[in-house]
Amino acid sequence: MKFIDEAIIQVVAGKGGDGAASFRREKFIPKGGPSGGDGGHGGSIYAIADRNINTLVDYRFARLHRAKKGENGRGSDCYGKGADDIVLRMPVGTVITNAATGEAVADLERHEQKVLLAKGGAGGLGNLHFKSSTNRAPRQFTFGEPGEELELKLELKVLADVGLLGMPNAGKSTLIRAVSAARPKVADYPFTTMHPNLGMVRVDQNRSFVMADIPGLIEGAAEGAGLGHRFLKHLTRTRLLLHIVDMAPLDENIDPVREAKAIVKELGKYDESLYQKPRWLVLNKVDLLPENEREKICKKFIRSLGWKGKSFTISALSGEGCKALTYAIMEHLEQESGIGNEEQIT
Structure with a gap:
């Protein structure tokens, strides 16, 4: 449908x-x-x-x-x-x-x-x-x-705990397929995702959260460029944003740092409250980087971006780092809701 x-x-x-x-x-x-x-x-x-x-x-x-x-x-x-x-x-x-x-x-x-x-x-x-x-x-x-x-x-406006944002082909749909039962379309060309997808991520038997994937953003999205601007409103109800970055773009002329800064800029243009939401940096496709230089490349990227918040390195395709990411998300959501504190008190 x-x-x-x-x-x-x-x-x-x-x-x-x-x-x-x-x-x-x-x-x-x-x-x-x-x-x-x-x-x-x-x-x-x-x-x-x-x-x-x-x-x-x-x-x-x-x-x-x-x-x-x-x-x-x-x-x-x-x-x-x-x-x-x-x-x-x-x-x-x-x-x-x-x-x-x-x-x-x-x-x-x-x-x-x-x-x-x-x-x-x-x-x-x-x-x-x-x-x-x-x-x-x-x-x-x-x-x-x-x-x-x-x-x-x-x-x-879809109801989700976690929202994924990033450039087209950053691996958002692959990530939601890797951690949930959702099966959005995945292909090796931009704008594969045409509408929001929701996935239930089950961490343990009684611990789960909902993740939302929207079409990729491009520079100028807040003014109507591309598809993502139509669906940015679906991220307004989320409690945490995951900024997915493609660390191994097919085009050598693409600068991941510039693209990451462009995404953050589009958020601020579209909605200041969305810009102020808790946001984590997720460096995807690290399996395509040389293994002996992987850590060095990721640290250089974070330093060039000027990022001070939480960051994770994953490979959505192979599943590397995805489990640690989902557990960290679950812990953050529980602390935000006061569930973890209540359990410690009792």
Whole structure:
């Protein structure tokens, strides 16, 4: 199924039914008084988060969602029936905004979270409500209120603990294949990854985290170059970023240090909060470097980049260093959540 992470839909809640103006006319009761019932309420439209859905493709093709209107009131004190509500099931991680104003409507962060998108109109009042000691034969009634009508933008931001970023062909997809059951496409040409991939990385029996792989970034991505800029938003919910660097590019004219600096620059241009996230440096494809010079080359790269944070050397293809990396990630996430500290206290 094609991955769709954005859609625009129109939601139209149902109009409330009109109230009725009616009087009782039965045998032996010539002046029975008002008996007009109220109209039913219009149907509302709700969104509910569903962890079993992972794309917004359904809303790319079904853009209009209209609830039914409530029934009109009738005589003999009969109230109109309220219309059924409409429930739209969306992936967990969907952000809903008003397309016209940009105002946030909802952020579906957890399974089965339910939010109101458009409220149905209230039913009108029948003349039964206007009866009083001075107005014994009221002919007033009210019409049902219109339902809310909105154009909404749906934007899916995947929920993952760890996000991978780097230039095309840096080995991000190979890494997620090596440490999880995810099977993204891997090939020896750029932009193999066309949409985000999620993988569950299981460290121990009861310890795991979710890793997200997005299409590779290139210089100018924040302004729209390449594919990665469309998917940078998927990294905003992550707790840790892994900057994957290809240490053995096929093209000898490619400078890994320059490319690594370009990626960091694009992050800052796109979103300052994303730039400030914890970020580790992962030097990939070290198995292609001369074994006796491997350590020297990696240290020189880190020094040239001016990197002061955590760094790892791995080969995603052979699996070298991947286990140590996943255990370090798990420990970091547990410490961030306070799990490790709680275990020490107990």
